[in-house]
Amino acid sequence: MSAEPANESEESAPEHDHSALSKYRNFLPSEVQQEIWSSEFLLFVEGLSVSFDGFKAVDIPHFGIRHGELRVIIGPNGAGKTTFCDLVSGKTAASTGKVYYDGKNITQMDESDIALMGIGRKFQTPTVFDSLSTYENLLLALPGNQHWQDNLLKRESGDEKNKIFEILEKVNLSDCRDMPAKSLSHGQRQWLAISALIISKPKLLLVDEPAAGLTDQETERTADLLMELAEDHTLVVIEHDMDFVRRLGQKVTVLNEGRVLAEGSLDEMETNEEVMEAYLGR
Numbered sequence: 001m002s003a004e005p006a007n008e009s010e011e012s013a014p015e016h017d018h019s020a021l022s023k024y025r026n027f028l029p030s031e032v033q034q035e036i037w038s039s040e041f042l043l044f045v046e047g048l049s050v051s052f053d054g055f056k057a058v059d060i061p062h063f064g065i066r067h068g069e070l071r072v073i074i075g076p077n078g079a080g081k082t083t084f085c086d087l088v089s090g091k092t093a094a095s096t097g098k099v100y101y102d103g104k105n106i107t108q109m110d111e112s113d114i115a116l117m118g119i120g121r122k123f124q125t126p127t128v129f130d131s132l133s134t135y136e137n138l139l140l141a142l143p144g145n146q147h148w149q150d151n152l153l154k155r156e157s158g159d160e161k162n163k164i165f166e167i168l169e170k171v172n173l174s175d176c177r178d179m180p181a182k183s184l185s186h187g188q189r190q191w192l193a194i195s196a197l198i199i200s201k202p203k204l205l206l207v208d209e210p211a212a213g214l215t216d217q218e219t220e221r222t223a224d225l226l227m228e229l230a231e232d233h234t235l236v237v238i239e240h241d242m243d244f245v246r247r248l249g250q251k252v253t254v255l256n257e258g259r260v261l262a263e264g265s266l267d268e269m270e271t272n273e274e275v276m277e278a279y280l281g282r
């Protein structure tokens with residue numbers, strides 16, 4: 001045998017090596033048994049890309065989130081962070097590649113089935129029903145309560161009530177229980193949206209820009225809340241606000257132009273020239 005197999009098959013993009021992602025290579029679902037990757041990773045993507053009119057918004061050879069991890073994804077505007085969540089949650093169909101979650105290939109599944117499998121998502125703009133009270137918003141978010149008219153008329157069980165009270169306590173909204181959501185502060189709305197997400201007990205939470213537009217105090221409270229949630233959920237938190245990311249103190253993945261540029265602590269990222277260039281270069 002003459003030629004060695006090339007150890008880096010990304011010949012189409014020679015300017016970009018994927019060394020930041022090398023640690024994921026031993027777990028490629030296409031190459032190892034399902035038990036091997038799924039015992040380590042709750043989420044794994046392989047060869048995942050999406051193009052919009054020829055423009056690759058996301059292009060990630062391999063990447064994963066371990067069970068129980070709180071991972072922060074940062075990156076400049078337009079880096080592909082939200083699109084990554086769209087691909088994982090089934091809102092957008094991938095152009096190439098696969099998404100594996102909880103031991104299964106979920107690439108072809110539709111958004112509602114993926115949500116039922118336990119991937120919960122908080123969008124950049126929190127989705128909250130303004131005219132309903134804080135309590136009613138959570139009542140509606142209970143699993144199986146899609147038909148809101150029926151559900152606001154029916155009597156909730158004692159268990160459901162307790163569950164809602166417990167979550168309101170956790171996110172510091174007990175005093176706002178009967179207030180219409182429209183009278184909540186922006187921070188409180190974010191917490192309500194997060195509450196609505198966790199009430200159905202998802203395994204993986206995708207939280208897109210939870211600190212956008214919040215006061216400093218609300219930002220701190222949000223970071224603390226996410227850390228609390230990380231005790232019993234796996235979380236992917238997308239954020240722009242560096243003070244917030246610092247407070248979370250977790251491993252950070254940097255996306256830029258749809259690719260993973262680097263991974264490590266925030267301190268490491270701040271001394272990484274490529275990362276700093278991506279942030280300052282626009």
Ligand SMILES: Nc1ncnc2c1ncn2[C@@H]1O[C@H](COP(=O)(O)OP(=O)(O)O)[C@@H](O)[C@H]1O
Pocket residue numbers: 052057075076077078079080081082083084
């Ligand atoms: N549905 C879409 N159609 C066309 N272009 C899109 C669509 N969704 C995202 N994009 C483009 O993909 C890129 C990444 O966007 P996005 O994921 O929202 O970035 P981020 O969340 O990191 O700011 C942007 O250039 C954006 O304009």
Ligand SMILES: [Mg+2]
Pocket residue numbers: 081082083124
């Ligand atoms: Mg975004």
